[in-house]
Amino acid sequence: MPPRKSPTASLPLPAEELLELYRKMLTIRTFEETIYDIYRKGIMPGLAHLSDGQEATPVGVCAALRADDTITSTHRGHGHIIAKGGQVEPMIAEVMGKVTGYCRGKGGEMHIADVSLGILGANGIVGGGMGIATGSAFTAKREGKGRVSVAFFGDGAINQGIWYETANIAVLWKLPLIYVCENNQYTEFTNSQKLTSGEGLAARAKVMGMRALEVDGNDVLAVYQAAHELVEAARQGQGPATLVCNTYRYGGHHSGEPGTAYRPKEEIADWKARDPLPRFEKVLVENKVISPDEIEALHDQIHNRLQMAVSAGQAAPYPDVKEVREHVYA
């Protein structure tokens, strides 16, 4: 597609960047569908934790980040990795346990990392990335180059003690840390409202002495604008902040269950009617950033790339068993 000018002053980013957001959202959606497919076909070992439905949150947040900013991710982390610049080929290979994967097959579906992109790992412990993110913010403040650290986590993590411990420290020490809560409404198999007292995380964050914003997590531009505001404030030395993005997970907690037994049909349909992808497509088409034909071409292009990544992953070898003792110690 040829480069194009910024369509209208009402949109917060130039056309090229808007397109890149869309490309990333579509890549995440297609990636998750591909993983579900290879899971069902038995091409990958273990289970997958998919994030389709939640694409706008990681893409909106990471659009506000610099290359040297860091993120920590979660067990449902594929979207964060792609949004921060992760490539689907080594991601797919990692999910398959192949030596060409980001972590040579040792991390797996739940632990993809590319430290060179500032991705300090996806964490299998709920809330497990918060300490690391706080430490990265500590280093960033010490370096004094305006770098920030983002901790992605789900609604389940807001009831983990480490949030309170690190939030207290981050506020006291004015660390450039953004807590991003991707509230997909369900903590595993239970509606998080049944598990959370009071007004939720934004209210809790304010009590801790932090700025907090809550946005429609299915609106990528709303997420971007809120994240941008908080990230820039953190860069200026104004300390940590919390961003709550309300969104919805389309599938089950993991690929082994469909997520329908404990969630009402109407609720699922209601959230699908607010799907972040068509919503953003509409904005892009209305503002002539992209045409419907170009959208279709992009779908094909991304789908083909994922299919090729799967083929490459299948052709790639597993790590040699002699690698099993490597990387325990530096």
Place this chain on the structure above:
Amino acid sequence: MSTRELTFAQAIREALDEEMARDERIFLLGEDVGAWGGVFRCTEGLFQKYGGERVIDTPLSEEGYVGLAVGAAMTGMHPVPEIMFGDFITLVMDQIVNQAAKMRYMTGGQVQVPITVRATMGGGRSSGAQHSQSWHAWMAHVPGLKVVVPSTPYDAKGLLKTALREPNPVVFFEDKVMYAKVKGPVPEGEYTIPFGQADVKREGKDVTLVALSRMIHPTLAAAEKLAAEGISAEVVDPRTLTPLDSETLVRSVAKTGGAVIVDEGYNHFGTTAELAATIAYGAFDYLDAPIERLGAMDVPVPFTPPLENATIPNEEAIIAAVHRVLDGRKR
């Protein structure tokens, strides 16, 4: 190089001071480690010397500040969090076991996690069941960690300086009873002690006594008394549990034919068990009697002195164990 006598705490402090002067990435954090100088005085004066940016008083949030330390280590710093009472290591198990210890492995070697966790151990102070435990075996159970258990001021300084140059997570256990009470020669100036090198603290030929951390001291005293009985005991200090110098342990027992292992951690599934298995495997043909294991009694540490003292191995118990080994040999 001239040598002075330093307490165990002074040796720790000197290692921290020298390494902080050498490497700006090193910073200390913990509860009252800063302006107050640490409850055991191990960081005394360092806050004044290096400032609050490098010697940091934290809230009582062990998981939070050790978690922060893991992330700081992953992004290029060398944090040294202090666990004031080693019992509180239970509060940071996720950060140490699930994060620090396996981040390098899970990322296929993309990161290093140079974090030195300093934790105390040891009872005998009537501090009760939650301020007296010795959890080094628990840490040594986890792949990805290095575990250090120094017994003298000299070893403490040299091993801590090595820890502060390590690219890996280290848990460094300091028996708090030794901080003020144990004094020893420490040379002025630069030296380090490599990990994985046991130290023969006393040479002997009749029986091998393996002891670590503070237990070295009653063990050396027992060896002295045994010498008066005409029994020549060799005393070996592994100094680090991970990596473990099994070669020195096996070589000593191959020479003496008998072993007593002394530790303040629990016997049950503990350090004494691992060391006994290592010796039994490596020196099986040389053993003339079953290996004796003297760990802490497998009960929560009691408060009242007569009960607490009954749980910790002492000189008399060590001598009795040596006699059992030597009697077993005669049978």
